[in-house]
Amino acid sequence: xxxxxASPGTTKLSLDVAAVGNAIVDVLSQATDRLLDELGVVxxxxxxxxxxxxxxxxxxxxxxxxxxxxxxxxxxxxxxxLGGRAGFIGKVRDDQLGGIFRHDIHAVGVEFETPAATxxxxxxxxxxxxxxxxxxxxxxxxxxxxxxxxxxxxxxxIRRAGVTxxxxxxxxxxxxxxxxxxxxxxxxxAGKRVALTLSDxxxxxxxxxxxxxxxxxxxxxxxxxxxEITSLYKVNDFxxxxxxxxxxxxxxxxxxxxxxxxxxxxxxxxxxxxxxVARVVDTTGAGDLFAAGFLFGFTRGLDLATAGRIGxxxxxxxxxxxxxxxxxxxxxxxxxKIGIKVC
Amino acid sequence: xxxxxASPGTTKLSLDVAAVGNAIVDVLSQATDRLLDELGVVxxxxxxxxxxxxxxxxxxxxxxxxxxxxxxxxxxxxxxxLGGRAGFIGKVRDDQLGGIFRHDIHAVGVEFETPAATxxxxxxxxxxxxxxxxxxxxxxxxxxxxxxxxxxxxxxxIRRAGVTxxxxxxxxxxxxxxxxxxxxxxxxxAGKRVALTLSDxxxxxxxxxxxxxxxxxxxxxxxxxxxEITSLYKVNDFxxxxxxxxxxxxxxxxxxxxxxxxxxxxxxxxxxxxxxVARVVDTTGAGDLFAAGFLFGFTRGLDLATAGRIGxxxxxxxxxxxxxxxxxxxxxxxxxKIGIKVC
Numbered sequence: 001x002x003x004x005x006a007s008p009g010t011t012k013l014s015l016d017v018a019a020v021g022n023a024i025v026d027v028l029s030q031a032t033d034r035l036l037d038e039l040g041v042v043x044x045x046x047x048x049x050x051x052x053x054x055x056x057x058x059x060x061x062x063x064x065x066x067x068x069x070x071x072x073x074x075x076x077x078x079x080x081x082l083g084g085r086a087g088f089i090g091k092v093r094d095d096q097l098g099g100i101f102r103h104d105i106h107a108v109g110v111e112f113e114t115p116a117a118t119x120x121x122x123x124x125x126x127x128x129x130x131x132x133x134x135x136x137x138x139x140x141x142x143x144x145x146x147x148x149x150x151x152x153x154x155x156x157x158i159r160r161a162g163v164t165x166x167x168x169x170x171x172x173x174x175x176x177x178x179x180x181x182x183x184x185x186x187x188x189x190a191g192k193r194v195a196l197t198l199s200d201x202x203x204x205x206x207x208x209x210x211x212x213x214x215x216x217x218x219x220x221x222x223x224x225x226x227x228e229i230t231s232l233y234k235v236n237d238f239x240x241x242x243x244x245x246x247x248x249x250x251x252x253x254x255x256x257x258x259x260x261x262x263x264x265x266x267x268x269x270x271x272x273x274x275x276x277v278a279r280v281v282d283t284t285g286a287g288d289l290f291a292a293g294f295l296f297g298f299t300r301g302l303d304l305a306t307a308g309r310i311g312x313x314x315x316x317x318x319x320x321x322x323x324x325x326x327x328x329x330x331x332x333x334x335x336x337k338i339g340i341k342v343c
Numbered sequence: 344x345x346x347x348x349a350s351p352g353t354t355k356l357s358l359d360v361a362a363v364g365n366a367i368v369d370v371l372s373q374a375t376d377r378l379l380d381e382l383g384v385v386x387x388x389x390x391x392x393x394x395x396x397x398x399x400x401x402x403x404x405x406x407x408x409x410x411x412x413x414x415x416x417x418x419x420x421x422x423x424x425l426g427g428r429a430g431f432i433g434k435v436r437d438d439q440l441g442g443i444f445r446h447d448i449h450a451v452g453v454e455f456e457t458p459a460a461t462x463x464x465x466x467x468x469x470x471x472x473x474x475x476x477x478x479x480x481x482x483x484x485x486x487x488x489x490x491x492x493x494x495x496x497x498x499x500x501i502r503r504a505g506v507t508x509x510x511x512x513x514x515x516x517x518x519x520x521x522x523x524x525x526x527x528x529x530x531x532x533a534g535k536r537v538a539l540t541l542s543d544x545x546x547x548x549x550x551x552x553x554x555x556x557x558x559x560x561x562x563x564x565x566x567x568x569x570x571e572i573t574s575l576y577k578v579n580d581f582x583x584x585x586x587x588x589x590x591x592x593x594x595x596x597x598x599x600x601x602x603x604x605x606x607x608x609x610x611x612x613x614x615x616x617x618x619x620v621a622r623v624v625d626t627t628g629a630g631d632l633f634a635a636g637f638l639f640g641f642t643r644g645l646d647l648a649t650a651g652r653i654g655x656x657x658x659x660x661x662x663x664x665x666x667x668x669x670x671x672x673x674x675x676x677x678x679x680k681i682g683i684k685v686c
Contacts, residue, residue: 029450063420063447063668066409077406096439096465104406107372122439325406 078292
């Protein structure tokens with residue numbers, strides 16, 4: 001738990017994965033269905049909110065706990081806990097929540113050197129209302145995270161990474177979309193791979209054409225769950241989406257909750273079983289950690305089926321407890337389950 | 344979870360209890376025994392640290408979660424969750440952690456209007472290292488909390504409260520000690536009671552004579568655990584301390600972990616059994632919540648044995664899960680266990 005990112009000045013190692021995503025602190029609180037109704041929020045969804053709405057919602061929320069989050073950041077933490085070398089690019093403000101985000105991602109050994117904004121909006125937070133049925137309703141104030149711009153993309157970090165992983169949620173603010181394009185171009189010109197996670201069916205709905213163009217032009221590895229991939233192609237069933245996506249990108253990793261996942265790469269197709277879980281406590285972070293496991297296996301040169309299996313193991317770990325960041329060393333877990341020493 | 348303190352301008356209700364204590368945000372992280380050794384910290388103890396030490400320790404700590412804490416603040420949250428009316432006086436800075444503390448204590452309906460400091464040290468934080476044996480090692484940076492001074496003691500809040508509850512930890516900074524004396528004098532001149540919790544055997548050791556003087560001069564109800572009360576009187580056994588304390592204050596509530604508690608008031612003496620717990624997960628907050636239950640029962644006019652029983656029920660709830668603030672409505676729990684509707 002006390003490994004640290006390399007300090008500036010030391011020789012920089014190559015990275016397995018570098019991510020560009022939202023730097024967010026999660027604020028979790030228990031809530032009743034009645035409160036959700038009163039607030040007029042859609043249960044189970046992620047909604048973007050502005051500063052006044054975030055302030056008003058926080059006032060209505062119960063006592064809370066705070067922990068670092070962000071979809072791609074969670075994935076990089078997973079890669080690091082598997083024994084991989086991960087980097088993260090994302091924007092915080094120079095405030096206490098920004099310090100917390102930086103501390104936590106450094107504490108697990110993820111490289112994170114994007115300078116904090118010294119003015120403008122505060123560090124992003126995701127207000128999470130947890131209902132008794134273990135569902136999570138998320139209202140995200142993007143704040144400083146949405147101010148990520150192409151200048152924040154460190155060319156050296158991208159060039160050092162085997163895969164550059166882009167978080168779909170960042171497609172909302174236009175300068176961040178430009179940062180995506182810069183990162184993708186840098187990765188490809190260095191002969192490296194580009195991965196994208198679609199993040200959210202509503203996000204896909206807001207940017208369907210842009211996502212399709214990005215995928216065709218820049219993406220080698222696409223991560224999506226069933227509702228995201230069917231939203232992307234505006235189809236009703238999983239198999240139709242599968243047939244479309246296999247023509248559009250080199251590798252697609254399609255997760256399906258308790259029905260496991262499908263990994264497709266042209267003519268190669270693997271059906272990955274979900275890892276059994278004694279009790280599903282909280283499904284937040286399942287997709288983020290599946291991506292972590294897959295990317296770790298892939299960058300270590302394992303075959304697609306084994307990479308998928310590692311993804312399933314990591315997803316199972318994260319849903320068996322509260323919180324979207326793993327509580328245990330994932331490396332040991334994978335070694336036990338797969339019988340290979342991964343680092 | 345969404346009740347709120349009365350807004351300024353509305354007629355203010357009487358309070359069951361008002362506390363003067365440290366306004367602290369807890370920062371929890373898992374740690375190994377080896378890390379504790381490397382840091383040179385005493386396992387299981389609470390140590391006060393300065394800003395540079397807090398910064399250095401935080402850098403060494405693993406990924407963390409943040410939640411509001413503070414001993415007397417936890418007690419006031421317990422009183423509110425029992426259905427009582429509670430107020431809190433303590434100092435935060437006008438920073439994000441200060442906002443988190445204010446939000447969380449307001450969210451459960453505790454009155455808290457002490458203005459935040461606009462300069463000086465940051466909001467207090469307690470860096471908690473949790474080892475695999477569920478022990479907690481606490482390093483506290485008092486920051487703004489230690490700058491509480493007599494001007495922060497709102498005379499109106501003290502006069503409206505049946506009991507004013509003082510947190511022993513505040514005996515370290517001299518201006519806070521003066522705030523104690525002001526609060527005690529205000530309470531007594533309004534015909535109300537003064538309670539004190541000794542907080543920590545090391546704190547008692549640092550201020551033994553001052554604590555003894557405060558107890559004789561000002562304290563009606565004393566809360567202490569076994570190591571604190573034996574430290575206060577520099578005796579080796581519980582019974583010796585018991586005989587001494589019954590001559591020095593009107594009511595003493597002496598908690599003894601799994602051996603229950605003893606409540607003594609002159610010739611009246613009650614031995615309170617510990618409430619059975621299926622599994623002790625985390626003992627942090629047991630004393631804080633025992634005090635909450637006792638104070639709630641006492642201020643509702645219940646007899647000392649029943650007030651003690653409510654304390655034991657609340658303590659059992661808090662040790663059966665992680666965290667020092669209760670997860671459930673304590674009022675319902677007490678109603679079920681004792682068979683009386685308490686609010």
